[in-house]
Amino acid sequence: MVVPRIEGQGILQADWDTSAWLDDLPCTEAGTLLQEVRRLVVVSPHPDDEVLGCAGIMQAAVANDIAVCVVSVTDGEACYPDQPLWPAARLRDARRRELAHAMRALGLDATHVLPLGLPDGRVASHEAELAAQLAAQSLPGDLLVAPWVRDAHPDHEAAGRAAQAAARGRGVRALQYPVWAWHWLDPHAATAPWPAAARIPMGPAALARKHQAMQAFATQTGAVDGLDCDPILPDHVTARFRRPYEVLIG
Template identity: 70%
Template sequence: MDAVTVRIEGRGTQEADWDDCVWLDALPSVEADTVLLGARRLVVVSPHPDDEVLGCGGLMQAALAQGIAVQVVSVTDGEACYPDHPRWTTARLRDARRRELVTAMQALGMDASHVTTLGLPDGAVARHETDLAAHLAARLLPGDMVVAPWVHDGHPDHEAVGRAARAAAISCGARTLQYPVWAWHWLDARAAGGPWTSAQRISLCTDSQARKRLAMTAFATQTGTVEDLDREPVLPEHVLARFRRAYEVLIG
């Protein structure tokens, strides 16, 4: 997450408001098996370590359960999340967040072999968008399902990654879906209608929810459970609440 746009300020839309959201409740509910039907591989593209778990940690588990190969492409290391912090420097954060990602993958039933890290600069992915799209296109094959952030998520890195992944998938004949992360912060839960013409809620079983929540705790630098942070974490409790639902939303 990190380096956010002006729309992502304050506490944002609370989970209690999403619980009462008419247009969110009206989205069709489907099982993950249905979404994954025909997929040869699930490729999850993540702007920063944690976005892949928050956005589709349940879908990754469902793919593994079906014997579908899962690959996570971690575009940046999220090293810019605490700018100018005297102790949590960019180098320290880069190392810590890579370790956290591996721990999170283990909680979901995977290991480091399921992760490819690209090391693009956190907060500046848009400057490398063309190269990112080309890199992804070189990795993809027809039959892949590519899942990446919503192209209007409200964070510049998320949107650039979403655009690059969509372009790569189209060029390779791969299927593509998008997941919202920061959109839950700034979208209006009380609006008459939602922003997506095509979206669905992916149901998560109790075990899948538990594994996802455990994976979320791996990102200690983001939740604030590390020493010497002395400032508001990127993922405080009111943000984490949005990703403890019994479902995930996929767009497309």
């Protein structure tokens, strides 16, 4: 099997706008998905993944008085290894602040974030440890949402596998969210890449809050001084996450 690579511009949102299989995914309201859920646990490999993939369902949980916990696996400190003005220590501090600002935009705060501080880029080397930590803090009635295990980013895939292992061990429900899959999946494939998935719609107010939360990640969008390279999340990438819905797998 060819391993997809995250390089170049990837698939543009204009192509996703004409994807028949994406348009055919069933719609499920977040409130329906959260029925009988006591706590929503979002596993985020790097600060910004939780907002890109799960801002809508996190807001729905808040609106329904459901507890929310964001497990922030790494601090994303290795995203610009060749930028001398943005060393790992500075990025670690900046991205934690950005995550706090993003949470506030969604009606949450730092008390909803559990930072683990695992090394960015090396989550797979700590996968068993992560699975054990997720299992240890899982509770009956949790809904565990983590990245798709084939997302093509090694940290995302390792976090997804760890979450699945924890969910199986603790008997809690688990779903997955794609992030980098939108960069390389075929929008015009004959069928959807997932046997079960749904679009979770967001209303205008929730969508506006998601957009505000995305803008909090200035180091990733390039809205900072001293960054002498392309940002991780240029406009053509964030366009994939400005849709009025999110996709959850499972």
